[in-house]
Amino acid sequence: MRGIRKEFPGVVANDDVSFDVRRGEVHALLGENGAGKSTLMNILYGLSSPDAGEIRLRGKPVSFGSASDAIDAGVGMVHQHFMLIPVMTVAENVVLGTEPVKDGVLLDEAAAEKKVADMAKTFKFAVEPAALVQDIGVGQQQRVEIMKALYRNAEILILDEPTAVLTPQEASDLFEILRRLQREGISIVFISHKLNEVLEIADRITVLRRGKTIETVPRQGATEESLARAMVGREVLLRVEKPPAEQGDVLLSVEDLHVRDDRGIEKVRGLSFQVHAGEILGIAGVDGNGQTELIEALTGLRRAESGRIEVGGLELHHASARHTLDAGLGHIPEDRQRRGLVLEFSIAENIALHDYSQPPDSKYGWLFPGRLVERATGLIQEFDVRGGGPYTRAGALSGGNQQKLVAAREIARDPKALIAAQPTRGLDVGAIEYLHRRLVTERDEGRAILLVSLELEEIFSLSDRILVIYEGEIVGEHTGAVSEEQIGFEMVGVKREVPA
């Protein structure tokens, strides 16, 4: 692909981008959210047409009018959100559109299953062709998507952020598969914004920034720092600089908390901990060990079975979300799109989500949109929210800016204690750096910060103290030096001391 240019109203998504893939190569396409990676790949896959530039396949210029043109030419794509039919079997999904038939009209189920089984065997996919897609895991579904592309004789496979939905184990399985495909001579375009995995899998790496090609480098010699710099356009601190904590009074205290989930299963079982002013307490754990229920109980979104919660010395007994907010608890929720923001609301309206019913936002139930906008304008600047003004719909912002918006709202309320749940999930390095620095700043301002994260690295780089949660109980507490390995063991319930 050479000199590709694509414009959308008001923005140049690709500007003179050039990109090439060699046979049997894994070529990573790296860039922040909105850098133009997806646009470029949509052009290659025939989903949109370039305004300028040309695409050459095996030396010949081609022009794809639709995805099926691209598929015919041997280009396959695995989207971030899978395009599978859950109630059909793996084999049926794979052959969909080009089904083997018998007697002229009937789907030859046996032939389809056999073909798919053969393919699964060749590439060691470990997928059962007769299983229903809805019954298999996410990692397997992704393999079905890859098989779909291979079944259509794809020679170039585009993977759009394939690891975003996978667990670390599934991701390393995927890398195994990609290496096998590579040996078979299949070229892979690997779209990602995660530096470590790009360095692990790619042969060459092309970095995009603001719709332009910044550089194409071989893996050898590339480092996380050099790639991050190319992506963001400036030096990025991958580690947070953090002065030692100056602890103050206890601002958030939890005692013997028990919480059940929607199905009545006890997910939080007798948790007790305290967070001091000027301290970041990190809670590490594998997903689903009671973190969500803990946070919901703390923030009044779920009723706790029993136990005591205090914010700034004030006991919150079966308090509503409104009461916990008023008691001085801020909350950056783990799912900013489902919980943290009303995507259809403007930035100004989202900023007002907690305070719309109080002056100056409103008086006697009468809302003052002008004041909402005024407040939002200041916060947009202070928190460097980019991509729009106070009237811009929150859903139109990139993930990083959405999260900054949530952080702006929560911090602007001057909370005593701030709960940050997965604050940087799905964000690019620039936004992660910003949020991490901000959390440390807020800690130094004297807030008590409870950080709940599935990313061990994040826990390690930010926390002053680490608790490990396993099946709703605290199984480890660490203040000083502790290895990631030790915490990793505790996270899966193994109470083993790693020999130092």
Place this chain on the structure above:
Amino acid sequence: MSEPTNDQKPDLVESPEEAASSGTLAARLSLSHRAGGVVVPVLTVVLAFLLGGLVVLATGHNPLLAYRDIFDGAGLNWIFHPTTNVQSSIAAYNLTQTLLQATTLIFTGLAVAFAFRCGMFNIGGEGQYLVGLVVANWIGVSFSGMSTLPHVLFAIIAATLAGAAWAGIAGVLKATTGAHEVISTIMLNWIAIYTATWLFGAGGPLQTTAAGQSTNPVSNDIAHSAELPVIWGSKGFQGLDIGFFIAIAALVVFWALINRTTLGYEVRAVGFNPDAAAYGGINVKKNVIRAMAISGAFAGLGGAVDMLGYLYHYGALDVQNSAAGGVGFIGIAVALLGRNTAVGVFFGSLLFGGLIYGTTQGLSSNVIQPELASNLTLIIEGLVVLFIGADLLILYVWNSRKRLRPQRRAQAPAKAAA
């Protein structure tokens, strides 16, 4: 970060994927609203009229003549000052009837629109309107000793509250048991319809005390003190009353409630994303009940305005007729076409008001068969609902118009770079 600083985002952001995945009904509607702006509603109407015209053509008549007659039948030719006095007064009369019809639709349209804004589909506008009508009739007939203003206000407020309470039942059911409002409002419709049939029917409590009504039982006329002043035309010939202005006021109230009050903020937040609303400290259940009640209040008020404005009495047969696709249901089409906004509901009501009255009055049999004429309204109404539901298709058609001009876009970069 490489985000565009412009508010306008590339089309790709509005992918069907996002449309399909984003949660609630209101969120989806809002998505297509942004994507289409005023284009989709206008295009929808144009397409519906074109296809309706094809139907007319298929029957061997001239669609242009048919539409001209509907236009005249709705009294819209009054705007162009017909030459003779007779024509002029007929046109004026037709226009008042169109506006009367539109008045009703504004109320039932607002009822549907308000619930939509809270993420709910109120199909019970028919029942809530009927409840308002019954209560207004009962108070209008019974408290005949009162003086005009208190009597009118009493009837209007009571009917509004009755409509609110009727819809509120569905709200309470949804908030407490999770019963879907579509099912419960439909059932409440039938309860209202059969109760009203009994009330107005032979031997019913609200049947007229005058003699000779047994074959077609109707209620008593309301007292003169409860009648709304007629401002255009004469009372005896169903002139236009001030109800039209009450409807305009209701549109303003709707707009202000939604956009300028904390109540509206809560309604919209719950409608777009109940999870985020709860996280923001908003009581979602309270809002579900309150939004349904307000929705019903609009419909109930509509019933009162019609009763006090020009109906004066109601019969068991009227109830049965209205049950078969009445104003409550056309209100759905009005709200959908009007994108659940006050301005949109206003224009939607005028359109459907004009169509309904225009097809029943204006068409002469040499232009189109009369029995086909009123069905033409239903055809156009159905097509509008269909196309609004298929707005992504309409948008696709609209956008491919742009795609037909690739050369112009290829030249654009040079300009943008300059």
